[in-house]
Amino acid sequence: MLLITTLRRLSMANVKPSIVFVLGGPGSGKGTQCAKIIKEFGYVHLSAGDLLRTERDIPGSRYGDLIEKHIRNGTIVPVEITCNLLHAAMNNSRKDRFLIDGFPRNQDNLEGWNREMAAKVNLQFVLFFDCNEQVCIDRCLKRGSSGSGRSDDNEESLKKRFITYFKDTLPIVDHYQKQNLVRKIDANSSEDTVFEEVKKCFKEVMYSTLHMLWKQSVVTGWKTTSWQQIHKNSSSTFLKKTW
Numbered sequence: 001m002l003l004i005t006t007l008r009r010l011s012m013a014n015v016k017p018s019i020v021f022v023l024g025g026p027g028s029g030k031g032t033q034c035a036k037i038i039k040e041f042g043y044v045h046l047s048a049g050d051l052l053r054t055e056r057d058i059p060g061s062r063y064g065d066l067i068e069k070h071i072r073n074g075t076i077v078p079v080e081i082t083c084n085l086l087h088a089a090m091n092n093s094r095k096d097r098f099l100i101d102g103f104p105r106n107q108d109n110l111e112g113w114n115r116e117m118a119a120k121v122n123l124q125f126v127l128f129f130d131c132n133e134q135v136c137i138d139r140c141l142k143r144g145s146s147g148s149g150r151s152d153d154n155e156e157s158l159k160k161r162f163i164t165y166f167k168d169t170l171p172i173v174d175h176y177q178k179q180n181l182v183r184k185i186d187a188n189s190s191e192d193t194v195f196e197e198v199k200k201c202f203k204e205v206m207y208s209t210l211h212m213l214w215k216q217s218v219v220t221g222w223k224t225t226s227w228q229q230i231h232k233n234s235s236s237t238f239l240k241k242t243w
């Protein structure tokens, strides 16, 4: 435990915050799975949609009407607004690992993020929830009829949201796929089954980062424990506490 904690502290000295983008269709389960990931692996969950809804609801917000118009129409808010909200939320949290849920959703988002933020963070990977359109629509309608209060959990907005998803968001997933950064999860099954796949994915990434840090400690002559020992003694609870 001491070794990993120390490795991590050493690595933090010059390290940028780590982020995972979480993408998928409306209702694919991004928020649900993020809630589970933060419990198990200790990231901070930042939902771009939630940040926009919170900004919209601030009395007198200069962006309130614009945000609501985009949400109802399933179109995408200009990146300057979303990126500023994300940046502020990251700074305010004072943490160093973030799940950025529902962003970047189009080319404008991608370019704005690359301009303002990409160099300040370490993008670990893109978690992509692949889910059948009808399954997603049924989930969102059920969420709406159970009292979500969301102005876009209705058939009309959902049609528009899916047009945006296919036309604008999937090309962003493709963009990251070309860089080998996408981890695709089948999101059609139950919450728990999906989470088993998600867990495997995070464990792989965390272990490979730990291994890299451990190798670096070998190079600098700082080695007290074998990699096998670290690997054998680790569990996700352990990783959450120490990582």
Ligand SMILES: Nc1ncnc2c1ncn2[C@@H]1O[C@H](COP(=O)(O)OP(=O)(O)OP(=O)(O)O)[C@@H](O)[C@H]1O
Residues within 6 Å of the ligand: 024, 025, 026, 027, 028, 029, 030, 031, 032, 033, 049, 102, 139, 140, 142, 143, 187, 188, 189, 190, 191, 192, 194
């Ligand atoms: N695997 C699942 N099986 C069945 N229902 C699910 C599953 N995952 C999530 N749900 C339910 O589907 C609805 C949508 O889930 P969630 O809010 O996590 O999706 P999302 O991708 O974040 O949606 P959005 O993009 O619209 O914010 C919620 O009511 C949630 O409880």
Ligand SMILES: O=c1ccn([C@@H]2O[C@H](COP(=O)(O)O)[C@@H](O)[C@H]2O)c(=O)[nH]1
Residues within 6 Å of the ligand: 026, 048, 049, 050, 052, 070, 071, 072, 073, 074, 075, 076, 077, 078, 082, 101, 102, 103, 104, 105, 109, 152, 161
């Ligand atoms: O980066 C973003 C994220 C969201 N939006 C708008 O909000 C709604 C709802 O988003 P959810 O992630 O489903 O909560 C989305 O349809 C967009 O209109 C955005 O513009 N930019």
